[in-house]
Amino acid sequence: MARSGPPLRLFQNWQAKLAATPMILTALVVFIGCSLWTVVYSFTNSRLLPRLDFVGLSQYERLWSTPRWQVSIENLAIYGICALVLTLAIGFLLAVLLDQKIRFEDGFRTIILFPYALSFIVTGVVWQWILNPDFGLQHIVRSMGFSGFTFDPLNDPNLVILALLAAGIWQGAGLTTVIMLAGLRGIDEDVWKAARVDGIATWKTYIFIILPMMKPVFATCIVLISAGIIKLYDLVVALTRGGPGIASEVPAKYVYDYMFGNQNLGQGFAASTMMLAAVLAIIIPFALFRLGRKRHV
Amino acid sequence: MSDAAFPARAATPARTAAPRGRLLDGPAGVAPTRRMNPKRIMVYGGLIVFSLYYLLPLWVMVMTSLKGMPEIRMGNIFAPPMEITFEPWVKAWSQACTGLNCDGLSRGFFNSVAITVPATILSIAVAAVNGYALVNWRFKGSEVFFTILIFGAFIPYQVMIYPIVIILREMGLMGSVWGLVLVHVVFGMPIITLLFRNYFSSLPPELFKAARVDGAGFWGIFLRVLVPMSLPIFTVAVILQVTGIWNDFLFGVIYTRPDSYPMTVQLNNIVNSVQGVREYNVNMAATLLTGLVPLTIYFLSGKLFVRGIAAGAVKG
Amino acid sequence: MAQALRAAAPTELDGISVSIRDLSLSYGSVEVLGDLNLDVQDGEFLVLLGASGCGKSTLLNCIAGLQPATEGQIFISGQNVTWAEPSERGIGMVFQSYALYPQMTVEGNLSFGLKNARVPKDEIRRRVARAAETLQLEPLLKRKPAALSGGQRQRVAIGRALVRDVDVFLFDEPLSNLDAKLRAELRVELKRLHQNLGNTMIYVTHDQIEAMTLADRIAIMRGGKIQQLASPDVIYRKPANLYVAGFIGSPPMNLLPGRLEGNRFTGPLVADVTGYDFTTRPRGPEVVLGIRPEHVRTGAAAEALPIRAEALVEVVEPMGADTLVWAQLGQTPFRVRMDGESRVRTGDRLSIGFDPASLSLFDAASETRL
The missing domain is CATH 3.40.50.300 (P-loop containing nucleotide triphosphate hydrolases)
Structure with missing residues (x-):
């Protein structure tokens, strides 16, 4: 039937609004609401139960004077920088190797990416076994005749980060490779033809022409890898449980242990708020950069 | 295309005809195929070295799980078993101890199934409808909510886990499988919504208009026009969600009780339990069992898996 | 309402x-x-x-x-x-x-x-x-x-x-x-x-x-x-x-800017537009004269027409059924559609002519038809 006037604004499109309720609730209640809740309660002295008893910044003061948090931050920084650089380097290198019109490309890609399908728990347990000092790598090398060989990262506070890196890159570099390979494939064939006509060596083309063209792909990879690094938790639990001692503690584990183990909620909230701040420090410039670029185009 | 190629080919002999004598001194005929040059060897060499890095852990896992403990204590973790035994697998599945229970990983397996199946179905259903509404039925603010949703994907879970404990407790879902399902629906929403939004916006908008002219409504267009033509993207979403939910550890350990722990949590408890003698072969069998579901999906789905993570990642 | x-x-x-x-x-x-x-x-x-x-x-x-x-x-x-x-x-x-x-x-x-x-x-x-x-x-x-x-x-x-x-x-x-x-x-x-x-x-x-x-x-x-x-x-x-004049027709209408005093148009060519069917009287002297390339006659056929001029042929595009000639009328480009049989070459001087009834006049300021 023909209507004479426009339908009411609120009811326009009401089915879509109804269908989007889960999304709206998730966005508002969980992502904004819960985050704000935690930030607010990080200024209280909640212990076993959350209480609105504000104590200013004292949770943060305690947090930053706790050696375990300091070690966690230090670990995360070292692990983060190494993992980021290594993952990007390995990912790009593998993508370039896979891009050489090789045989069995699908096979190699399947091998490189399969760990990504596994959980961090599985990854951690496997590498724990490979790095086991009595049976794993150290044992093998020693039994080959190098009896003085020592490589026991799981029990060496200085090397334990290496174990995390080996396992973390094993699990995650495949994703970077696949994204970079997609990026390489997305580059116009004519660029390669032009470089060949100009007589530029392949490796030079990759470094001076292709690499700068891959900036957006690198940006995406950096964001993804960084988000993964900050959330680093399962792998530590499965591989080292934070040990030896507190040598491989990370912030996410600190949060979990204080919230659910030590019944010191305020510390957990303060620590998680610090994690949120770190993420915002990465995400906001990136978002502004992308927004700015969209405006210019 | 072929029309354009023809005159070009015809012209070539005419042009080479004149300076023939000089040209004949140079290379002629088919270019030699270089099957293996140093560059190719480096490429394949590099790939094989990396492949070893990726494959060795898998190899070690399988080999260890098929050995008896005496052989493990004596030998080399890379060596294949001298005597194959499936006992570690049996033990891991039905006898390994976690805390109080000693009924193996089977409990965790069925818990994980009970979590993954509804969580996958629900999260995809919700996200697909979200994506559809975002593309075809925009309303005031819809893009704002979507932006918040995508930003939310980057918020560390640690910031939100405790308030969610309170919410689940209030809803009476804390510790139950359904509480965990709800959590997975919520945290799976950003990436899957993005996936569907991108897919639906790649479809011709005329299709949607035609369906409206044909009198189909919100659900009619979605269920009868869009869903039947979106099977590939649904498959991608299923792959992403099943592997993601199956592999989750953090939410499982927080929001469920020991008797409803998912497989990953149980695996960690078996392997990293402090009591008792460490049975590495059982641990490896348990690890493989836990990884079996996502690995099977990965090897069966092949390119769709790649497409899924690429679609989720590159456009994000 | x-x-x-x-x-x-x-x-x-x-x-x-x-x-x-x-x-x-x-x-x-x-x-x-x-x-x-x-x-x-x-x-x-x-x-x-x-x-x-x-x-x-x-x-x-x-x-x-x-x-x-x-x-x-x-x-x-x-x-x-x-x-x-x-x-x-x-x-x-x-x-x-x-x-x-x-x-x-x-x-x-x-x-x-x-x-x-x-x-x-x-x-x-x-x-x-x-x-x-x-x-x-x-x-x-x-x-x-x-x-x-x-x-x-x-x-x-x-x-x-x-x-x-x-x-x-x-x-x-x-x-x-x-x-x-x-x-x-x-x-x-x-x-x-x-x-x-x-x-x-x-x-x-x-x-x-x-x-x-x-x-x-x-x-x-x-x-x-x-x-x-x-x-x-x-x-x-x-x-x-x-706009419509330029949009419809391929190649589009030739548009020649000039001045109209009485019935006399002065621009790249001089023309007496007596016989043109004015819808309104011109508001100012500045006008644009439009003539479709297919309404231009050439050679002997042009001699009998009231408006005549001479153009210099620059490019010839034979298209089978007809031939498109890109010419210069003084400094202004001018297109002519000719019969496919005609033989014209670059550099030829082409005598052209057309009927006032087939042209269009526009006010230069408002761009509307006169």
Whole structure:
């Protein structure tokens, strides 16, 4: 039937609004609401139960004077920088190797990416076994005749980060490779033809022409890898449980242990708020950069 | 295309005809195929070295799980078993101890199934409808909510886990499988919504208009026009969600009780339990069992898996 | 408002199939359609023609109800449908990309709308059979769109509008995705269909050949406004303004700026325009004289005509049936379409001539026809 006037604004499109309720609730209640809740309660002295008893910044003061948090931050920084650089380097290198019109490309890609399908728990347990000092790598090398060989990262506070890196890159570099390979494939064939006509060596083309063209792909990879690094938790639990001692503690584990183990909620909230701040420090410039670029185009 | 190629080919002999004598001194005929040059060897060499890095852990896992403990204590973790035994697998599945229970990983397996199946179905259903509404039925603010949703994907879970404990407790879902399902629906929403939004916006908008002219409504267009033509993207979403939910550890350990722990949590408890003698072969069998579901999906789905993570990642 | 309601009185809409009253549409501050008025007669074939971004597709979407208008009213078959759902408007629509439902058979595509409207099964079968017969789709009914050629797909898309048994058909660039040969074939088929059915058809295109061959009337649009609404013949012979003059015709009309004093035009050539059918008197002396390349005579045929000049040939493009000559008239480029038999070469001096009755004069300031 023909209507004479426009339908009411609120009811326009009401089915879509109804269908989007889960999304709206998730966005508002969980992502904004819960985050704000935690930030607010990080200024209280909640212990076993959350209480609105504000104590200013004292949770943060305690947090930053706790050696375990300091070690966690230090670990995360070292692990983060190494993992980021290594993952990007390995990912790009593998993508370039896979891009050489090789045989069995699908096979190699399947091998490189399969760990990504596994959980961090599985990854951690496997590498724990490979790095086991009595049976794993150290044992093998020693039994080959190098009896003085020592490589026991799981029990060496200085090397334990290496174990995390080996396992973390094993699990995650495949994703970077696949994204970079997609990026390489997305580059116009004519660029390669032009470089060949100009007589530029392949490796030079990759470094001076292709690499700068891959900036957006690198940006995406950096964001993804960084988000993964900050959330680093399962792998530590499965591989080292934070040990030896507190040598491989990370912030996410600190949060979990204080919230659910030590019944010191305020510390957990303060620590998680610090994690949120770190993420915002990465995400906001990136978002502004992308927004700015969209405006210019 | 072929029309354009023809005159070009015809012209070539005419042009080479004149300076023939000089040209004949140079290379002629088919270019030699270089099957293996140093560059190719480096490429394949590099790939094989990396492949070893990726494959060795898998190899070690399988080999260890098929050995008896005496052989493990004596030998080399890379060596294949001298005597194959499936006992570690049996033990891991039905006898390994976690805390109080000693009924193996089977409990965790069925818990994980009970979590993954509804969580996958629900999260995809919700996200697909979200994506559809975002593309075809925009309303005031819809893009704002979507932006918040995508930003939310980057918020560390640690910031939100405790308030969610309170919410689940209030809803009476804390510790139950359904509480965990709800959590997975919520945290799976950003990436899957993005996936569907991108897919639906790649479809011709005329299709949607035609369906409206044909009198189909919100659900009619979605269920009868869009869903039947979106099977590939649904498959991608299923792959992403099943592997993601199956592999989750953090939410499982927080929001469920020991008797409803998912497989990953149980695996960690078996392997990293402090009591008792460490049975590495059982641990490896348990690890493989836990990884079996996502690995099977990965090897069966092949390119769709790649497409899924690429679609989720590159456009994000 | 009261005026608009009175306008809706049935008597005023007699014989009018689609009526658009003061329609405007803006996104924020960007005006896409501005204060549009348009009446389409019953059984008329109206073409909306314009360059991309002129608002023609938007207008069609407004008529279809796929795009809510900001202001104004739309009447279809005497009903005010401004706020009605697309399916309630009594329209059928055909899209450029066919927009066939890929997972349904041809039959399923044709019957989907009827099923949604809860038409009885027998009736659906009858209407699908009739449409299939009209469009020669019978052997294809069980196929899926992927198994059809482009032309067949477009026929299915037309069939989907046909089965709806509606008064008004809307076409959104329906032939643009087809190759040139098929486009010409389907163009004729569409014209035949219109003659047989007698429905009102509103047809959006950017292709002037399609517009000229199909339309009873053409509305030329630019910047969300209708520049001229007239029969193809009038649009071709008497373009209402400089934009229409430059838009229609390939190659377009030669436009020569100059001054008009009395009936004497002075510019790149000097001409006495006595015999030109003025619609208004010129407001100033600055004018633009337009003459279509195909209305220019050359050589001996030019001698007898009242306006004559000499042009220098620069480029010759023989096209078989006719030859296009790019010449210079003093410093101004000048195009002439000649017979295919004529032999002209670069550097020739070509004597040209034309009749004042075949030219167009525009006011230089307002760009409108004199």
